Amino acid sequence: MNTTITIPVQKTSETATVFAGDYLNKLSGETIERECKKRLEDGAKRLVVNFSETEIVNSIGVSILLGVIDAAQNAGAEVVFSDVKEETVELFEMLGLTNHVKMEN
Amino acid sequence: MNNEREKILSNLAAEDLIGRSLELDALLRHARGESKTNALLISSAPSVGVSELLRQTYDRLFYEQGESIPFYFALKKSDRTAHQAATRFLQSFLQQVVAFRRRESKILDAACDVCELSEIALPSDGYWIDRLIETCQTESKLNNELAFVKNCLSAPLRALANGARVFVMIDDLHKAEHFAGEIDFIEEINEIFSRFEMPFVFGGRRRFSFGASGANDFESLDIKPLSFVDAGLLAENLAVRYGVRINEQTRDLIAVQFDGNPLFIKSLMQSASEKKSALDSFQKVEQLYADEIFGGKIGKYYDAGFDEIAPRTETQKHLLSLLFDDLSVEHEKTHIETWQSRMNLADAEFSRVMRLLNTNEIVRLTSNLVETMRENLVLSDYVKGRFRLEIVLQNRALTVGETLSEFLKRAPRLMADFYRKNSAIGLRALLGVFDCQEIPVSLLDYSRFKDELKGAPNAEILKKLKNEPEKITLPQIIYTAHTVSFYAQFAQVVEKERSAVALGFIKSNYTDDDETVWIAAEIDSKLEAKKELAEFWCDRLEMVALMCNFSNYKIWLVAPEGFAPDAVEVLQSRSAFGSSKKQVELLVEFLGAKDALGEKLKANEYEMVVPMGEDTELIAAQTVEEIAKRHHFAPRAINQIKTALVEACINATEHSHSPDRKIYQKFTVENDRIIITISNRGLRLADKKAQEIAPGQDRRGWGLKLMKNLMDEVKFEQTDDGTRISMTKYLKK
Numbered sequence: 001m002n003t004t005i006t007i008p009v010q011k012t013s014e015t016a017t018v019f020a021g022d023y024l025n026k027l028s029g030e031t032i033e034r035e036c037k038k039r040l041e042d043g044a045k046r047l048v049v050n051f052s053e054t055e056i057v058n059s060i061g062v063s064i065l066l067g068v069i070d071a072a073q074n075a076g077a078e079v080v081f082s083d084v085k086e087e088t089v090e091l092f093e094m095l096g097l098t099n100h101v102k103m104e105n
Numbered sequence: 106m107n108n109e110r111e112k113i114l115s116n117l118a119a120e121d122l123i124g125r126s127l128e129l130d131a132l133l134r135h136a137r138g139e140s141k142t143n144a145l146l147i148s149s150a151p152s153v154g155v156s157e158l159l160r161q162t163y164d165r166l167f168y169e170q171g172e173s174i175p176f177y178f179a180l181k182k183s184d185r186t187a188h189q190a191a192t193r194f195l196q197s198f199l200q201q202v203v204a205f206r207r208r209e210s211k212i213l214d215a216a217c218d219v220c221e222l223s224e225i226a227l228p229s230d231g232y233w234i235d236r237l238i239e240t241c242q243t244e245s246k247l248n249n250e251l252a253f254v255k256n257c258l259s260a261p262l263r264a265l266a267n268g269a270r271v272f273v274m275i276d277d278l279h280k281a282e283h284f285a286g287e288i289d290f291i292e293e294i295n296e297i298f299s300r301f302e303m304p305f306v307f308g309g310r311r312r313f314s315f316g317a318s319g320a321n322d323f324e325s326l327d328i329k330p331l332s333f334v335d336a337g338l339l340a341e342n343l344a345v346r347y348g349v350r351i352n353e354q355t356r357d358l359i360a361v362q363f364d365g366n367p368l369f370i371k372s373l374m375q376s377a378s379e380k381k382s383a384l385d386s387f388q389k390v391e392q393l394y395a396d397e398i399f400g401g402k403i404g405k406y407y408d409a410g411f412d413e414i415a416p417r418t419e420t421q422k423h424l425l426s427l428l429f430d431d432l433s434v435e436h437e438k439t440h441i442e443t444w445q446s447r448m449n450l451a452d453a454e455f456s457r458v459m460r461l462l463n464t465n466e467i468v469r470l471t472s473n474l475v476e477t478m479r480e481n482l483v484l485s486d487y488v489k490g491r492f493r494l495e496i497v498l499q500n501r502a503l504t505v506g507e508t509l510s511e512f513l514k515r516a517p518r519l520m521a522d523f524y525r526k527n528s529a530i531g532l533r534a535l536l537g538v539f540d541c542q543e544i545p546v547s548l549l550d551y552s553r554f555k556d557e558l559k560g561a562p563n564a565e566i567l568k569k570l571k572n573e574p575e576k577i578t579l580p581q582i583i584y585t586a587h588t589v590s591f592y593a594q595f596a597q598v599v600e601k602e603r604s605a606v607a608l609g610f611i612k613s614n615y616t617d618d619d620e621t622v623w624i625a626a627e628i629d630s631k632l633e634a635k636k637e638l639a640e641f642w643c644d645r646l647e648m649v650a651l652m653c654n655f656s657n658y659k660i661w662l663v664a665p666e667g668f669a670p671d672a673v674e675v676l677q678s679r680s681a682f683g684s685s686k687k688q689v690e691l692l693v694e695f696l697g698a699k700d701a702l703g704e705k706l707k708a709n710e711y712e713m714v715v716p717m718g719e720d721t722e723l724i725a726a727q728t729v730e731e732i733a734k735r736h737h738f739a740p741r742a743i744n745q746i747k748t749a750l751v752e753a754c755i756n757a758t759e760h761s762h763s764p765d766r767k768i769y770q771k772f773t774v775e776n777d778r779i780i781i782t783i784s785n786r787g788l789r790l791a792d793k794k795a796q797e798i799a800p801g802q803d804r805r806g807w808g809l810k811l812m813k814n815l816m817d818e819v820k821f822e823q824t825d826d827g828t829r830i831s832m833t834k835y836l837k838k
Contacts, residue, residue, distance in 0.1 A: 087741055
């Protein structure tokens with residue numbers, strides 16, 4: 001198994017979109033975190049994490065996402081979770097993530 | 106029930122009572138007055154566990170401290186007369202009433218006489234207790250034995266008259282058989298309790314006559330030996346309790362060999378523990394079993410029984426010879442006159458011995474015919490062993506050695522028979538539920554089924570079957586037995602469980618013309634059965650009909666994959682039915698006969714071991730997804746199960762410091778649920794500091810919360826070396 005993964009990123013003006021993979025765990029979470037922080041440093045004001053491919057999420061991945069949200073808030077940027085599957089939304093709600101981000105389809 | 110409650114009368118902790126929850130519930134319902142009649146008769150074969158069940162009922166009722174005072178009394182071998190039993194009855198009764206009222210179970214351990222009990226009774230009970238004791242003492246002084254016995258046994262009635270409601274359980278009533286004297290204890294107790302206006306229970310051996318006078322209108326509760334699964338569970342629990350190493354193979358052998366008898370299973374485990382012997386191979390199990398038969402706990406159990414039935418050595422020798430002869434020859438029944446002449450006993454003593462042999466299920470006594478209980482393997486082994494040692498006077502070492510060798514050769518055969526029996530479709534039980542029901546022809550006629558229904562989904566098949574215009578009315582079956590019971594030679598061609606004969610009537614008119622017999626057999630064929638095979642089986646079953654003088658009969662063959670066209674022609678020419686296994690499964694469903702056939706053992710467990718790390722939890726999650734899909738869990742539930750499983754794996758990986766770095770996973774599917782068990786070696790959850798597992802500032806430690814929220818039940822168990830998490834998700838339709 002690879003120990004590093006590549007996260008696809010799209011950037012348009014002040015919005016950066018980061019695509020989460022099929023399994024949001026520690027490794028993929030940290031990669032997302034790194035990409036997001038880089039975009040924030042580049043001046044992005046809107047971070048979109050796209051979960052269209054995400055089948056399963058674990059609690060470590062979620063805890064890292066909370067770090068991303070904190071970093072964005074500190075940089076005055078907005079975090080949006082898009083294309084999140086119903087089951088994953090349920091999980092995010094359970095852990096209180098949905099209070100801090102905007103959900104979009 | 107609180108598991109930490111101390112045992113009062115019971116021998117087992119409440120959680121260790123296995124396979125008896127339905128029976129315990131029935132007894133508790135009866136105690137609450139929810140039965141149709143006040144009198145409940147609970148009976149079983151010897152050593153199946155009626156007494157423990159009643160004692161557990163006592164403990165439950167004692168701790169519940171409800172309206173009724175539980176009272177348990179068992180006759181003892183030491184009660185030689187009705188007078189002695191009645192005296193003990195009164196003393197036990199008062200002791201238990203006082204202990205319950207004072208909520209002090211320790212009073213039951215004290216050796217109090219009735220006068221002392223009267224002194225420590227609550228004031229509200231003092232008056233009637235004093236009067237009761239006074240009356241009994243007066244009768245005793247007057248030497249009026251019958252009046253004394255009646256007074257003692259009427260104690261619960263007197264208590265009730267004074268507002269004390271008592272739930273009476275009188276156990277081991279068959280021991281009244283040994284009482285000397287003029288008083289018929291059973292008759293007296295029946296007469297007294299026919300006037301008792303509270304629920305009560307009489308218990309004892311199932312073949313004992315609890316009173317033919319019909320004074321009481323009894324409801325019956327027949328306690329069966331433990332099922333194979335429960336017997337295995339008991340063996341596992343006892344192995345843990347006594348520190349005996351077993352494995353799945355030996356657990357199953359023990360369950361089968363002892364036929365679900367809890368006493369024998371316990372005896373074996375206790376002996377293994379005392380001898381520090383593991384039971385992890387057939388050889389070790391049989392070695393210890395041989396020791397048990399030749400002088401161990403099981404041998405002593407039967408020794409005591411034989412000594413009681415036939416105290417004289419000569420009589421016992423005759424008895425052993427008779428039993429051995431009966432076990433050694435093919436014919437199963439002997440005339441009772443043969444037994445009397447060989448035992449050389451006077452009529453009264455012979456009658457007593459035979460009655461006890463029957464009650465203790467050493468022989469079956471029907472219509473003046475005697476049949477040794479050859480299906481009781483342990484009894485047969487005991488009889489054969491003693492016969493060789495004591496009658497043939499064979500060298501002990503040789504006897505034990507040869508017997509052990511026989512046991513070892515027999516063990517795999519026993520299991521093979523069990524596997525065959527378990528895989529049989531249960532024709533006998535199925536025939537028994539025919540009951541004049543009308544069914545579509547396609548359920549019995551294979552060619553029709555093949556043409557119109559084979560291969561279609563179950564729901565579609567059932568729909569079409571319901572709309573099928575052509576019907577067959579099944580006969581009213583009044584008696585069924587395995588074919589070998591009618592015609593012993595048939596055992597040479599088929600295993601007992603795979604063929605049955607059913608006697609009945611075409612309609613429920615009960616006339617000679619309506620009499621019919623169905624002779625059915627389950628046959629083997631990997632493909633559709635060929636003509637030759639159909640002919641062979643029709644010939645054999647017709648032979649049974651001929652030998653048994655059945656004139657109006659119907660043959661029914663069941664082949665796994667049905668019958669080839671030329672075989673169907675053979676069946677039609679013989680007016681026989683031929684069905685596939687699929688048709689039989691549908692027939693069972695159609696007749697609602699699943700309960701009658703009993704639950705088959707299902708391969709419903711999946712096990713896997715994954716290494717920790719490297720996202721291996723995803724492999725487990727994908728596996729459980731596949732399993733849950735097969736069992737029709739909804740996508741949302743599947744995702745929840747997968748997420749909970751992933752969290753359990755992460756938990757094991759992060760917290761355990763596991764020495765083998767492995768996660769052991771078991772997925773068990775039952776009718777309405779999936780149970781996921783995740784185990785690991787290493788640090789136990791209990792050994793972790795709270796902040797290591799609870800959610801904290803660092804946003805970690807959400808695993809337990811997620812598991813609990815996503816699953817319906819989550820249990821954490823500490824093992825000796827590691828942690829086991831068991832999570833259940835129910836199938837919601």
